[in-house]
Amino acid sequence: MRLGRYAAAALAGGWLLSGCALSVNQELELGQDYAAQLARELPLVDDPAILADLELVTRRLTPHTRRREVTYRFYVVNDSTVNAFAVPGGYIYLFRGLIEAAGSMDQLAGVIGHEIGHVELRHSAEAIGRAQAAEAGIGVAGVLLGGRTGARVQQGATLAGTLVFAKFSRDDERESDSAGVALLTQAGVNPGGLAAMFETLQRLERSRPSAIAQWFASHPMTEDRIEDVNRRIAADPRATALLQTGERDAPEFERLRRNVRPLPPPPRRR
Numbered sequence: 725m726r727l728g729r730y731a732a733a734a735l736a737g738g739w740l741l742s743g744c745a746l747s748v749n750q751e752l753e754l755g756q757d758y759a760a761q762l763a764r765e766l767p768l769v770d771d772p773a774i775l776a777d778l779e780l781v782t783r784r785l786t787p788h789t790r791r792r793e794v795t796y797r798f799y800v801v802n803d804s805t806v807n808a809f810a811v812p813g814g815y816i817y818l819f820r821g822l823i824e825a826a827g828s829m830d831q832l833a834g835v836i837g838h839e840i841g842h843v844e845l846r847h848s849a850e851a852i853g854r855a856q857a858a859e860a861g862i863g864v865a866g867v868l869l870g871g872r873t874g875a876r877v878q879q880g881a882t883l884a885g886t887l888v889f890a891k892f893s894r895d896d897e898r899e900s901d902s903a904g905v906a907l908l909t910q911a912g913v914n915p916g917g918l919a920a921m922f923e924t925l926q927r928l929e930r931s932r933p934s935a936i937a938q939w940f941a942s943h944p945m946t947e948d949r950i951e952d953v954n955r956r957i958a959a960d961p962r963a964t965a966l967l968q969t970g971e972r973d974a975p976e977f978e979r980l981r982r983n984v985r986p987l988p989p990p991p992r993r994r
């Protein structure tokens with residue numbers, strides 16, 4: 725999934741209407757603007773212990789990324805919806821609901837690897853280039869973010885008025901899954917974690933459908949994706965070996981999940 729705050733800049737610059745992908749500098753600038761706005765609009769967790777443990781998990785993957793101009797940054801959103809998204813330029817938002825739902829470190833790492841994949845492959849920059857003008861803006865951020873946070877954003881309308889949602893294609897999602905598997909493999913983490921997370925989400929969809937409806941809306945065809953991920957692993961001997969020997973869990977993940985669970989919900993804004 726992806727958000728992009730580009731409407732004003734795009735219209736001012738004129739490049740959007742020409743249908744070109746964003747340049748790297750444009751992508752980084754828009755990402756920075758957007759992250760600043762999200763910091764004001766989203767209930768981000770600032771607990772140092774939680775962020776330190778998240779960093780210990782993400783640090784397994786980030787050394788293996790290829791885009792030297794991107795510094796990956798990770799945030800925890802205090803919202804129990806199972807959701808995650810990445811913003812152009814390497815800002816990645818993990819909802820507490822996702823962390824709580826993950827059964828083990830490799831499952832969370834799988835989703836993080838998938839979101840990193842969208843950034844590595846510049847999906848948003850390309851999608852923004854494909855998008856037509858800013859007419860899709862209203863309500864899009866709320867719809868995309870989903871859950872209570874989405875409702876709050878829609879009420880606030882500040883984000884919704886300035887954002888356009890660039891929806892990813894199935895190919896984009898498949899490529900990001902593949903990139904996620906590759907990252908897990910390079911990191912020595914069990915690459916089956918991504919497929920295991922999909923299975924966790926399928927179980928959750930049956931038991932607590934409202935919690936993850938949004939994730940499924942933006943990441944559909946989970947059965948196919950599990951099969952694709954398994955095929956991708958089977959095609960790579962190193963990945964296949966890591967199904968047995970790869971890292972599955974870590975004390976920092978267990979601690980992260982334990983510390984996220986009792987977090988009180990954010991105060992209501994309005």
Ligand SMILES: [Zn+2]
Pocket residue numbers: 725838842892897900943
């Ligand atoms: Zn995705």
